Amino acid sequence: xxxxxxxxxxxxxNESRCTVCRVCERQCANELHFFDPATGRMRADESKCVNCHxxxxxxxxxxxxxxxxxxxxxxxANWEAQTMHEIYRQAxxxxxxxxxxxxxxxxxxxxxxxxxxxxxxxxxxxDPLREPMETQLCxxxxxxxxxxxxxxxxxDTLPPQLKxxxxxxxxxxxYGSISYNAHESLARAAAELGTYYNTGEGGxxxxxxxxGKNTIVQVASGRFGVHKEYLETAAAIEIKMGQGAxxxxxxxxxxxxxxxxxxxxxxxxxxxxxxxxxxxHDIYSIEDLxxxxxxxxxxxxxxxxxxxxxxxxxxxxxxxxGIARSGADIIAIDGFRGGTGAAPTRIRDNVGIPIEMALxxxxxxxxxxxxxxxxxxxxxxxxxxxxxxVKAIALGADACYIGTAALLALGCHLxxxxxxxxxxxxxxxQRPDLVKRLDPACGCKQLVNLITAWKHxxxxxxxxxxxxxxxALRGNRLMLRGIGLTDTELRLLGxxxxxxSL
Amino acid sequence: xxxxxNGMHYAALNAAVRDSEETDIEISGCGGQRYLGAGLADRKIxxxxxxxxxxxxxxxxxEICVDGNVxxxxxxxxxxxxxxxxxxAGDATGYAMRGGKIFIEGDVGYRCGIHMKAFLSQHPAIxxxxxxGSFLGEYxxxxxxxxxxxxxxxxxxxxxxxxxxxxxxxxxxxxETLNVALPAxxxxxxxxxxxxxxxxxxxxxxxxxxxxxxxxxxxxxxxRLTPNAENPYRQMYTPN
Numbered sequence: 230x231x232x233x234x235x236x237x238x239x240x241x242x243n244e245s246r247c248t249v250c251r252v253c254e255r256q257c258a259n260e261l262h263f264f265d266p267a268t269g270r271m272r273a274d275e276s277k278c279v280n281c282h283x284x285x286x287x288x289x290x291x292x293x294x295x296x297x298x299x300x301x302x303x304x305x306a307n308w309e310a311q312t313m314h315e316i317y318r319q320a321x322x323x324x325x326x327x328x329x330x331x332x333x334x335x336x337x338x339x340x341x342x343x344x345x346x347x348x349x350x351x352x353x354x355x356d357p358l359r360e361p362m363e364t365q366l367c368x369x370x371x372x373x374x375x376x377x378x379x380x381x382x383x384x385d386t387l388p389p390q391l392k393x394x395x396x397x398x399x400x401x402x403x404y405g406s407i408s409y410n411a412h413e414s415l416a417r418a419a420a421e422l423g424t425y426y427n428t429g430e431g432g433x434x435x436x437x438x439x440x441g442k443n444t445i446v447q448v449a450s451g452r453f454g455v456h457k458e459y460l461e462t463a464a465a466i467e468i469k470m471g472q473g474a475x476x477x478x479x480x481x482x483x484x485x486x487x488x489x490x491x492x493x494x495x496x497x498x499x500x501x502x503x504x505x506x507x508x509x510h511d512i513y514s515i516e517d518l519x520x521x522x523x524x525x526x527x528x529x530x531x532x533x534x535x536x537x538x539x540x541x542x543x544x545x546x547x548x549x550x551g552i553a554r555s556g557a558d559i560i561a562i563d564g565f566r567g568g569t570g571a572a573p574t575r576i577r578d579n580v581g582i583p584i585e586m587a588l589x590x591x592x593x594x595x596x597x598x599x600x601x602x603x604x605x606x607x608x609x610x611x612x613x614x615x616x617x618x619v620k621a622i623a624l625g626a627d628a629c630y631i632g633t634a635a636l637l638a639l640g641c642h643l644x645x646x647x648x649x650x651x652x653x654x655x656x657x658x659q660r661p662d663l664v665k666r667l668d669p670a671c672g673c674k675q676l677v678n679l680i681t682a683w684k685h686x687x688x689x690x691x692x693x694x695x696x697x698x699x700x701a702l703r704g705n706r707l708m709l710r711g712i713g714l715t716d717t718e719l720r721l722l723g724x725x726x727x728x729x730s731l
Numbered sequence: 732x733x734x735x736x737n738g739m740h741y742a743a744l745n746a747a748v749r750d751s752e753e754t755d756i757e758i759s760g761c762g763g764q765r766y767l768g769a770g771l772a773d774r775k776i777x778x779x780x781x782x783x784x785x786x787x788x789x790x791x792x793x794e795i796c797v798d799g800n801v802x803x804x805x806x807x808x809x810x811x812x813x814x815x816x817x818x819x820a821g822d823a824t825g826y827a828m829r830g831g832k833i834f835i836e837g838d839v840g841y842r843c844g845i846h847m848k849a850f851l852s853q854h855p856a857i858x859x860x861x862x863x864g865s866f867l868g869e870y871x872x873x874x875x876x877x878x879x880x881x882x883x884x885x886x887x888x889x890x891x892x893x894x895x896x897x898x899x900x901x902x903x904x905x906x907e908t909l910n911v912a913l914p915a916x917x918x919x920x921x922x923x924x925x926x927x928x929x930x931x932x933x934x935x936x937x938x939x940x941x942x943x944x945x946x947x948x949x950x951x952x953x954x955r956l957t958p959n960a961e962n963p964y965r966q967m968y969t970p971n
Contacts (some may be wrong), residue, residue: 323967324969452826452829456808457810460789497872504896527769
């Protein structure tokens with residue numbers, strides 16, 4: 230007999246509003262709503278509910294709401310209901326707990342303990358509506374020797390750069406983990422915004438080659454979909470060493486999820502597992518990493534910046550220092566609150582460090598060693614708003630990757646059930662009937678709206694500080710003050726406490 | 732075109748190969764230059780000496796013949812073409828190759844054919860004359876690896892952990908007895924001859940390239956390794 234796990238949520242149906250139109254039944258891929266012919270009313274099996282709010286959002290009569298159950302176990306601060314349920318699940322199945330999206334545990338969010346400066350009197354603020362603000366930036370290696378030709382003119386020796394109109398890129402999400410329509414939304418939005426989206430390690434769909442100049446392609450240990458044309462089409466190539474949601478863990482897309490279309494994109498047979506283990510089996514050192522960086526540069530004739538993506542882990546600063554010497558042009562760092570389509574719960578919730586700490590330490594280390602301009606830094610792993618972007622840049626980032634925020638703009642309700650493949654919002658699924666719920670034209674528009682709004686907000690915050698170019702904000706930690714932080718946290722972040730003047 | 736590579740930087744050598752108007756290129760004095768032929772499609776490259784790591788990485792149809800040994804990661808993520816080595820090869824030969832063929836006259840190091848995969852009409856192959864190091868065909872997802880075991884030192888044709896994580900493709904080992912332990916995910920079957928016309932063709936091609944008589948290889952005993960369908964590589968997960 231299986232241990233009973235009581236549902237976490239209750240579906241509350243306002244019977245006086247419900248018209249039995251059965252929209253909820255048709256919309257729920259978890260098949261929990263059903264018509265009861267005996268009573269002529271709708272009913273629900275709440276044990277199947279993931280609380281994605283699809284039914285609530287689409288109910289034309291506004292008859293539904295989902296509430297956290299108030300059914301309570303005996304109170305115990307040590308053994309919370311979730312902890313008990315996890316034990317029951319494992320006792321029932323013997324399986325490794327699998328979760329999705331970012332770490333939901335109540336760890337400190339340092340973004341929320343950093344405050345941004347503004348100018349008063351001596352250094353006036355700038356009104357971004359009337360004065361130009363520079364939010365354009367380039368990512369890539371900046372340290373080059375100035376060389377002149379025989380006429381004394383400067384030679385263009387600048388290594389390839391990525392040019393962004395706004396310091397936000399869409400982070401790596403593979404076709405397979407998210408749908409065709411989600412990818413199309415991201416690609417179109419990146420092109421419209423003048424930024425980049427990232428294919429993840431699942432290859433690049435033929436239909437999306439036309440967005441190549443706004444595409445970053447990934448090379449991971451399994452090398453799925455990696456071939457000459459894939460590398461050449463992209464604006465930049467990202468070597469995936471790690472991912473914030475699951476540092477030290479690889480990817481395993483089961484054969485059942487390898488549809489015909491996904492198989493073509495990954496360049497593997499349909500129905501065969503796609504295994505992408507955590508280690509690259511040819512990389513055991515910075516020298517080995519340099520070899521992969523250089524081989525990609527050779528294969529693309531030194532025309533593309535190479536990004537190396539790592540998870541934020543304990544020794545991130547030392548690792549980044551090595552990467553900055555490997556010939557990589559950009560380092561991407563992914564914090565432990567970063568999202569994923571599927572990760573073992575224990576890894577997601579317990580491995581890695583906050584991006585704020587990793588970023589502050591990496592930037593400081595690279596500066597100390599005089600190699601900060603060897604590379605640009607992109608940070609991700611829960612950048613939730615324009616304020617987080619401004620704080621990240623002030624802590625030393627060049628730009629931010631957003632994944633979860635972008636999915637939210639596409640309609641994701643953070644039910645954290647991506648691993649089931651039954652996303653009711655058409656994002657983290659390959660089921661055609663669900664995928665078509667996401668209209669790429671609408672998705673693109675929503676993403677463009679989000680980033681456009683963030684850009685305005687970034688300009689306003691910069692203007693308030695009296696800063697008119699991102700370049701002047703980067704690594705400018707005097708623009709930040711900490712609140713509710715310990716001395717150690719302040720030291721690691723390299724910021725003063727709120728109220729502490731120069 | 733002939734290139735004397737003595738002391739040349741790899742970037743300069745590769746640029747010369749890439750920019751050559753002739754498709755047939757002979758490189759002499761090669762000494763450790765890396766990434767030779769990376770991503771190339773329409774070249775026939777003949778190399779005297781020892782190319783460096785990642786020879787023919789992302790190779791896309793070009794043919795490379797080496798009169799000498801090759802180092803690590805030969806044919807990394809190769810998509811098409813042929814690499815023929817009149818000598819031995821280092822570790823991770825044919826890493827994640829998806830198409831084309833690699834023929835090695837001598838031995839290969841560790842992790843040969845790791846992540847090798849097949850796709851539609853692309854069916855990559857590696858044929859090794861001597862013996863292979865440990866982790867041969869690790870995570871193999873497709874394609875064919877043949878180890879002919881020409882060596883005379885009496886050691887097994889493969890090292891330890893052959894086919895760990897294998898979930899597709901096949902490995903053919905020419906040997907009378909398989910005195911090496913295999914992981915549970917791998918099934919071994921003793922067969923007379925190479926088992927299929929495709930494998931026989933690969934062996935004939937290897938013999939032709941290295942001037943051997945094919946008959947004894949085609950009549951030999953092979954062990955054919957494939958993923959064990961009854962014991963698939965998986966970890967059981969519980970949605971949480």
